[in-house]
Amino acid sequence: MAASSSIPKTIYLGTFVHCVSLSDLEIGENGAIGVDENGIIRFVEKDTELGHVHEKHPDWNNAEVIHLKGNGFYFPGFIDTHTHAPQHPNTGLFGKTTLLDWLDTYTFPMEASFSDLSRAQTIYSNFVSRTLSHGTTTCAYYATVHVPATNLLADICLQRGQRALVGRVCMNTMSPEYYRDQSIDSAIADSKASIDYIRSIDPTGDIVKPIVTPRFAPSCTSDCLSALGQLAKETEAHIQTHISENKNENALVKELFPDSKSYTDVYDTAGLLTPKTILAHGVHLSQEERQVIKDRGAKISHCPASNTAITSGCAPIREFLDMGLTVGLGTDVSGGFSPSILEECRQAIWTSRFRAMHDGDEAKLSTQEALYLATRGGAAVVGMEDRVGGFEVGKEWDAQMIRLGEVKEGGDREGRFDDGPVDVFGWESAEDRVNKWVYSGDDRNCVAVWVKGRLVHRTARFRD
């Protein structure tokens, strides 16, 4: 099986960049990182060269060496804490709709079509390729209600080597007759079947894990939500759902659950708020709800591109961070219009600026903060903060090699920009280069991606 194929002991030479705190990047120029056969980082050296590395670590004299040439750096793999793989073909299609009519018009018909496994194969395979190409090494996926297609998505992730939380979507009400769970019993049985399958193909859960996935409160009855809470408890599984994305949605939840104190209380009552819970959006959460989420140890997936595209609002991320909530980024395709977490970093910066226009400068997120949310923040959201998100001894090598474009004397490149949208002129500091990448970079700059030491994506520019 691809996931367990052996990898050579490897020394990665070049600049490495990672977040050491919410506001600080570490830039290690002339670095060397040693990764063993199990994909574990065994040493991290700065300001060094290969001779010194071999001297200091004689056991590594026969290790493979990967030397990052030209402008560029190693960066931790991105963690996408919320996206919908089956909605990928709908990217860019929403017109002027907002959440609830958008679901009916675009989303449900597309998701329903995943009863056809060959269609699921095409779309999921394409989407996993896409997310890998953008440097996403871990992804929390919503699938559809269909068990076979959901299991197929887990197979594809395992085979391609992308870490994934894969969730069969549960929805037993307020959904079209043609696309819903027919009863609570069948819903729980189907979710259980998918959990069992995913654990059977990757018993250690190193690469793929199941995740209990009530679509969102309006599409599940109270009894169904409670049964899912119970299922998650029994199976010790992760949980993902949406919360407080849009004002109309909040009004609907209030109407559907008149006895609940709040949207958050609906989930809390059902036993769905745990330290393993990922709550997408949270744009309009009250102070009281935020505190309940914090008390339960549940996490927030911030999806700014989607929140902007369907005019949901701008989540108060500075306030979330100040009170100690755990926050990561989610692309939320196809409410979001891009599978790239780098684009989501930009969107997080923009939406924080829109908050700043009303709330004051304190609301602004810096480049460093956005990158933190995209890596260490995301790792904490999916419960993997001890394994990925940064480059320390003992962590696993989930990384991307970033290469930037170089402008030659004279400047004329005859219109060839295969090396991507970032222009480096040569006088920029290492920090400038990181900033240029964050503001202008795309998948062309992500020339290689590793998960747990395994090379899972590469472009023609890797080792050219």
Next chain:
Amino acid sequence: MAASSSIPKTIYLGTFVHCVSLSDLEIGENGAIGVDENGIIRFVEKDTELGHVHEKHPDWNNAEVIHLKGNGFYFPGFIDTHTHAPQHPNTGLFGKTTLLDWLDTYTFPMEASFSDLSRAQTIYSNFVSRTLSHGTTTCAYYATVHVPATNLLADICLQRGQRALVGRVCMNTMSPEYYRDQSIDSAIADSKASIDYIRSIDPTGDIVKPIVTPRFAPSCTSDCLSALGQLAKETEAHIQTHISENKNENALVKELFPDSKSYTDVYDTAGLLTPKTILAHGVHLSQEERQVIKDRGAKISHCPASNTAITSGCAPIREFLDMGLTVGLGTDVSGGFSPSILEECRQAIWTSRFRAMHDGDEAKLSTQEALYLATRGGAAVVGMEDRVGGFEVGKEWDAQMIRLGEVKEGGDREGRFDDGPVDVFGWESAEDRVNKWVYSGDDRNCVAVWVKGRLVHRTARFRD
């Protein structure tokens, strides 16, 4: 000279898409557009094929034929109504600054370095390549205070065939000692010298034109502004400047021009508001100022990416359009972080949604409206609405060939995405394809660009 090189009479076959009104796109499938040796559109046919075209237009039987294969369409070239070519190397570098400290920290030192012509050659050549690669066929450029470097930018545009308004920047106060005009007389003489030079290299003004460019009110004295107004009048030149971008800037203008009724009045008094004037930003204009601008026939360049990045605000574009102001899009590099007008379309959509979050749904711009601003709106801003911006007989062939990516059965592309970020699965309508391009497309999708019939940019995918 490249600009006057002859081009073959050409029939362009394939789908063409353009805006016919602010809210309506026309999508002509199986179209044919005939472009003569002068780059003028001579016929536009829909739902046709080459045999019928030859029958109907026998004079064109020997014309060259360009057949757009696969997913894609012809679209009018984009018009960038405001950008700063010398700031290109600073793209992505602004941290948390806002307008005034950003100018001192990043902008002035970079612009001052354009006293070095070889540096100017490298940066300008690179930037013109970049804007062409994004389908920008007409661009209003701010250069720097330096006459030789400004003239060089005009030379490069003429040689590469990009239509450009090229402006020597005028600034005689509130600017660093190392980077400013030393007197009003020298400022006017230098601006005049650059106007004369640009008119000498392209006497018809078909490709390059000069534009009088007071940086913005705070960096010019009243007398200097009036002298520039006089210069524009005498030379019948276009004018470009910034207005009401940022609240601190507005406060500064009020302090510097205590006798003026408003920021707009400062320019109006100096004779700088004419039908040939491009005003960038206009985020915080009062109703009264908007009316003066409309009365004078001056135009607005909307620069949403920049306005967001440096937290200037969200311009009320719906209100501008409703009152009949002429509006185009500007990338405003490097306040804006991308040279792409397609990205600017997205940014215009986003910022309209941020306004909608406070002002209501009416504020939202649709995809079609953003594309209108990027083409016909921009054409009207630069005074070329009779020549470019759409595909009608008598207009000039300023166009881009857009090709989209095709997902094959099975979906696995082995991570190769040379054909860009847009995935077309085959079941999408032509309108869906346009939407996917707007939300996800990039320069990889722009495989060829023509200005006045001349091929000015192509990628490997053109005719592959």
